[in-house]
Amino acid sequence: MKYTEIMVRYGELSTKGKNRRIFIGQLSKNVKNALEGYPNVKVRGERDRMHLMLNGEDYQGVMERLQPIFGIQSFSPVIRIEKTQELIKETALEMMKEVWTEGQTFKVKSRRSDKDFEWDTNDLNREVGAAIFHGIPGIEVKMVKPDIRLEVEVRQEAAYLSCETIFGAGGLPVGSSGKGMLMLSGGIDSPVAGYLSMKRGVEIEMVHFYSPPYTSEQSLQKAKDLTVKLTPYVGSIQFITVPFSEIQEEIKRSVPSGYWMTVTRRFMLRLTELIRQQRKGLVIINGESLGQVASQTLESMLAINEVTTTPIIRPVVTLDKSEIIQIAEKIDTFELAIQPFEDCCTVFAPPEPKTKPKLEKVIGFENRLDIDGLIQRALEGIMIEEIKVDDQFLNQMTEETDDLL
Numbered sequence: 001m002k003y004t005e006i007m008v009r010y011g012e013l014s015t016k017g018k019n020r021r022i023f024i025g026q027l028s029k030n031v032k033n034a035l036e037g038y039p040n041v042k043v044r045g046e047r048d049r050m051h052l053m054l055n056g057e058d059y060q061g062v063m064e065r066l067q068p069i070f071g072i073q074s075f076s077p078v079i080r081i082e083k084t085q086e087l088i089k090e091t092a093l094e095m096m097k098e099v100w101t102e103g104q105t106f107k108v109k110s111r112r113s114d115k116d117f118e119w120d121t122n123d124l125n126r127e128v129g130a131a132i133f134h135g136i137p138g139i140e141v142k143m144v145k146p147d148i149r150l151e152v153e154v155r156q157e158a159a160y161l162s163c164e165t166i167f168g169a170g171g172l173p174v175g176s177s178g179k180g181m182l183m184l185s186g187g188i189d190s191p192v193a194g195y196l197s198m199k200r201g202v203e204i205e206m207v208h209f210y211s212p213p214y215t216s217e218q219s220l221q222k223a224k225d226l227t228v229k230l231t232p233y234v235g236s237i238q239f240i241t242v243p244f245s246e247i248q249e250e251i252k253r254s255v256p257s258g259y260w261m262t263v264t265r266r267f268m269l270r271l272t273e274l275i276r277q278q279r280k281g282l283v284i285i286n287g288e289s290l291g292q293v294a295s296q297t298l299e300s301m302l303a304i305n306e307v308t309t310t311p312i313i314r315p316v317v318t319l320d321k322s323e324i325i326q327i328a329e330k331i332d333t334f335e336l337a338i339q340p341f342e343d344c345c346t347v348f349a350p351p352e353p354k355t356k357p358k359l360e361k362v363i364g365f366e367n368r369l370d371i372d373g374l375i376q377r378a379l380e381g382i383m384i385e386e387i388k389v390d391d392q393f394l395n396q397m398t399e400e401t402d403d404l405l
């Protein structure tokens with residue numbers, strides 16, 4: 001079928017009042033970013049719909065790119081034709097012949113904003129319906145829940161026909177809610193937390209704590225590959241590597257082992273907070289899930305959270321592990337996340353971390369450390385890189401090693 005454009009229906013945007021323009025602007029930008037490789041497509045964001053003029057580009061390829069974009073409720077490939085009665089009937093029949101399979105029912109649903117057009121919507125439904133009914137032997141009409149709904153829209157400039165609606169990713173356009181720093185480990189939970197916050201419009205930047213030589217380069221590459229998995233929703237993501245070895249060594253030297261975890265987390269949070277300020281983020285996101293491990297009891301959260309007043313979004317806090325895994329499988333981060341490369345927390349994991357740390361004690365232990373110096377040196381060593389959809393890290397490394405052998 002020679003589709004001429006794709007019509008995109010907005011998700012929750014319609015309820016957003018004055019912010020609507022911002023939302024549509026952000027969505028247009030995200031759609032354009034996602035359409036790299038389709039230079040002829042023209043994106044036009046209107047109040048109620050977004051139109052993507054294909055100008056000869058492959059509609060299926062373009063629709064694949066639209067699938068993961070948040071803020072899209074649904075979309076349909078559409079044919080724009082001159083609005084003559086004959087052409088409308090002919091094209092409708094041709095379209096239906098292409099999608100219809102034996103036994104399926106159909107219905108025509110028309111709309112008309114050009115009130116001067118000779119047919120009103122009832123005429124349109126009847127005439128186009130009859131053309132299809134007579135043109136395809138065996139096809140039946142069904143008013144309620146038909147298998148195929150052919151939509152005809154007659155507007156001032158042209159007529160538009162479509163018969164396929166594909167569900168989009170829902171949610172809000174990434175970036176429309178502002179920016180957040182995602183604390184990304186190499187595990188299952190934090191990528192899911194990132195995905196869920198993007199779904200609600202938050203643009204994320206990754207903050208990853210890295211402790212060489214205690215953690216291998218593979219663990220860092222793995223975190224970057226997990227980031228790659230989240231890029232289709234936005235195009236690219238900034239990845240911030242924070243050197244964390246010195247802090248962990250100091251904690252291990254000066255703090256009793258039961259409190260390593262609490263103090264470590266507080267350092268991570270302090271650093272993420274400072275990075276958030278530098279990079280003009282509004283929120284911090286992590287993958288904590290209530291009760292999952294010692295650092296994720298409510299008492300621990302209270303003691304850890306004490307270092308910042310920035311809101312922390314914990315998208316998976318109330319989910320069971322199996323529910324988190326389900327989402328991880330859906331977004332294809334699970335297989336990668338369970339690859340066994342130790343991360344900085346597992347290496348320094350104490351035998352018995354406190355599940356109910358006392359804040360006074362935490363502060364007492366921390367006073368043995370040069371907090372400001374440690375934080376400052378870590379910040380000075382930060383590395384920032386942009387991660388894109390086609391990047392590859394772990395595999396790349398294996399190939400390089402193979403070459404050496």
Ligand code: ATP
Nearest residue numbers: 183184185186187188189190207208209286287288
């Ligand atoms: P995940 O599966 O996300 O790694 P987890 O079950 O391993 O979570 P923890 O190791 O206790 O749980 O980590 C809790 C949260 O702390 C993580 O979800 C992540 O947001 C943050 N975090 C842990 N380690 C790191 C790290 N090395 N760099 C950045 N953030 C981290």
Ligand code: MG
Nearest residue numbers: 185186187343
């Ligand atoms: Mg982890």
